[in-house]
Amino acid sequence: MTTPRIEDVAAAAGVHRSTVSRAFSRPxxxxxxxxxxxxxxxxSMGYTMSPLAQALRTKSSTLVPLIVPDITNxxxxxxxxxxxxxxxxxxxxxxxxxxxxDATATAGYLHAMRSMYAPFGVIAPLTxxxxxxxxxxxxxxxxxxxxxxxxxxxxPTVTVDNVKxxxxxxxxxxxxxxRSIAYVAGIVGTHTAADRREAYHALARAxxxxxxxxxxxxxxxxxxxxxxxxxxxDGRPSAVIAxxxxxxxxxxxxxxxRGLSVPNDVSVVGFDGLALGASGNPPxxxxxxxxxxxxxxxxxxxxxxxxxxxxxxxxxxxxxxxxSSTGVAR
Amino acid sequence: MTTPRIEDVAAAAGVHRSTVSRAFSRPxxxxxxxxxxxxxxxxSMGYTMSPLAQALRTKSSTLVPLIVPDITNxxxxxxxxxxxxxxxxxxxxxxxxxxxxDATATAGYLHAMRSMYAPFGVIAPLTxxxxxxxxxxxxxxxxxxxxxxxxxxxxPTVTVDNVKxxxxxxxxxxxxxxRSIAYVAGIVGTHTAADRREAYHALARAxxxxxxxxxxxxxxxxxxxxxxxxxxxDGRPSAVIAxxxxxxxxxxxxxxxRGLSVPNDVSVVGFDGLALGASGNPPxxxxxxxxxxxxxxxxxxxxxxxxxxxxxxxxxxxxxxxxSSTGVAR
DNA sequence: CTGAAAGCGCTTACAG
DNA sequence: CTGAAAGCGCTTACAG
Numbered sequence: 122m123t124t125p126r127i128e129d130v131a132a133a134a135g136v137h138r139s140t141v142s143r144a145f146s147r148p149x150x151x152x153x154x155x156x157x158x159x160x161x162x163x164x165s166m167g168y169t170m171s172p173l174a175q176a177l178r179t180k181s182s183t184l185v186p187l188i189v190p191d192i193t194n195x196x197x198x199x200x201x202x203x204x205x206x207x208x209x210x211x212x213x214x215x216x217x218x219x220x221x222x223d224a225t226a227t228a229g230y231l232h233a234m235r236s237m238y239a240p241f242g243v244i245a246p247l248t249x250x251x252x253x254x255x256x257x258x259x260x261x262x263x264x265x266x267x268x269x270x271x272x273x274x275x276x277p278t279v280t281v282d283n284v285k286x287x288x289x290x291x292x293x294x295x296x297x298x299x300r301s302i303a304y305v306a307g308i309v310g311t312h313t314a315a316d317r318r319e320a321y322h323a324l325a326r327a328x329x330x331x332x333x334x335x336x337x338x339x340x341x342x343x344x345x346x347x348x349x350x351x352x353x354x355d356g357r358p359s360a361v362i363a364x365x366x367x368x369x370x371x372x373x374x375x376x377x378x379r380g381l382s383v384p385n386d387v388s389v390v391g392f393d394g395l396a397l398g399a400s401g402n403p404p405x406x407x408x409x410x411x412x413x414x415x416x417x418x419x420x421x422x423x424x425x426x427x428x429x430x431x432x433x434x435x436x437x438x439x440x441x442x443x444x445s446s447t448g449v450a451r
Numbered sequence: 452m453t454t455p456r457i458e459d460v461a462a463a464a465g466v467h468r469s470t471v472s473r474a475f476s477r478p479x480x481x482x483x484x485x486x487x488x489x490x491x492x493x494x495s496m497g498y499t500m501s502p503l504a505q506a507l508r509t510k511s512s513t514l515v516p517l518i519v520p521d522i523t524n525x526x527x528x529x530x531x532x533x534x535x536x537x538x539x540x541x542x543x544x545x546x547x548x549x550x551x552x553d554a555t556a557t558a559g560y561l562h563a564m565r566s567m568y569a570p571f572g573v574i575a576p577l578t579x580x581x582x583x584x585x586x587x588x589x590x591x592x593x594x595x596x597x598x599x600x601x602x603x604x605x606x607p608t609v610t611v612d613n614v615k616x617x618x619x620x621x622x623x624x625x626x627x628x629x630r631s632i633a634y635v636a637g638i639v640g641t642h643t644a645a646d647r648r649e650a651y652h653a654l655a656r657a658x659x660x661x662x663x664x665x666x667x668x669x670x671x672x673x674x675x676x677x678x679x680x681x682x683x684x685d686g687r688p689s690a691v692i693a694x695x696x697x698x699x700x701x702x703x704x705x706x707x708x709r710g711l712s713v714p715n716d717v718s719v720v721g722f723d724g725l726a727l728g729a730s731g732n733p734p735x736x737x738x739x740x741x742x743x744x745x746x747x748x749x750x751x752x753x754x755x756x757x758x759x760x761x762x763x764x765x766x767x768x769x770x771x772x773x774x775s776s777t778g779v780a781r
Numbered sequence: 782c783t784g785a786a787a788g789c790g791c792t793t794a795c796a797g
Numbered sequence: 798c799t800g801a802a803a804g805c806g807c808t809t810a811c812a813g
Binding site: 124169171172173174176177191192193195198199201202205214216217219232233235236237238341344345367370371373374376377378383396397399400401402403404445 | 454499501502503504506507521522523525528529531532535544546547549562563565566567568671674675697700701703704706707708713726727729730731732733734775
């Protein structure tokens, strides 16, 4: 059973292949009777068009790449899930491209994006993204970045209001009576990372607290390192804000191994609001990024950017997800 | 700056396009001087071949689909990571296809696999996979399944020795003095799920224990439900084996919310050995699936199956990863 | 060793 | 409204 080609359908339906093509791609351009007949014949043969041949001919496809550094990071996994759904609704196929944070791999995917005639794409960075790396590809406003970018960057971006997110976390802790709040970084290079960190410092100053930042390692490991220091510290802060949920997981885990209990000994707030956080021990209080919304906006902005050539910047509002890793200061 | 085509390179190099094609695809078929010259000219123009046109012409591509139900499930995320690396090493591009466990979506990807001329593919199921759903596509031994399949299934498979895995967990708990060990299912339909469950029951019987199985809900929720029951139970088992790590996370979290501490009150063993388990509170003891190995074997079997038409079945050995969620029975 | 030609499976001006 | 023709960017027997 060989796959039927357009020519086979045309022969079976007794029309020219251009008519078959139109019946599928521009149905209004063919007489209804003819169209129905052609479509019926095609269906009976199990015919579908070759996306490859279509892409080659029209120089456009419905493949949209999402370029992420690491799919085992639950934030990117949730983002991918949301974007896949959003892309699917609009008739696109999301192609997940994982770079392992390697610039060569990224360039490879951008190249592939062009050779596959992708209409647009989305890139979510983990560390500093150098616009010089992708501007040569000339995607312009057809490539959206999931991060804040430098003010002189002229492509579309979608991000969350990180300053507000950190404020949500900080205010929550202050309201619980905490007067000494530390910050664990653990993400590096992105504007997102810088924004969160700076927001923390500003807030600490504004509240007359001495800022205390731990900034060793990346991800869960950063949390573990911070826990070491916290465990051995006199005048330990009563609360910690982690730059993201994975950092918070590592922190809580290592705190527990050292006999420190969350939230009894230390309150912890994460950032991301991952679904997995609900299954933490304790369930993690976290600044929730509207990931589904980010996915949808990412696709929307990319599509609009491809149409209009205009680069929009969307900043989404975070919410505080209060679960059980924060409690009143003792 | 328009992308150069093969004809542009041919013109610039003063040869026919067939020579350019050979210089790239069958370098031994062209005189060395000519080849070097062509390649140099091509490089100077930033030329690369169109994978689209190549695939259309040769009816083969290097795109290999990995079909998974849910990328936010860390097991599939880790599998995807491993497979991407394995595929990349062999010159293939892994295309991640997420089905959300929907049969229509799966069929769509299998269809795409054919129309993209994928040389082979890999599918990792979450629930029962009905061979009837994909056998019509006629992939034969070019589609490997990451699960044990029914004995009469004739495609290649790679899976872990689940019986042995459960035994590892069980024996570990028995060695710690546990005489009452429960099981939380939380995965459903796959042969993997059935094998783990049955192994537990067999082991309980062999050790003269009354089997106690919790089987409500899926994933983390299954763990939470089990925790409810455990918290309200007289003669609570001192240890629990969870069907996978995500179930274990939910279990430990909900146990904690009810004032039960792991491993002091209950020991918990997971299954998967996710990296994330190391950042659990406490770090999760788990039966480690050799995910990297599974990824590599999956690609290898698929490639060999495509070449030879033979379907191999690989069963990998699990290991016990002893972390901190298990302790001696009180 | 290299070139000319046919063709992979489509689309789309252009005629009629 | 439909057909005939050219062409998207390649590859590969076939000659020479």
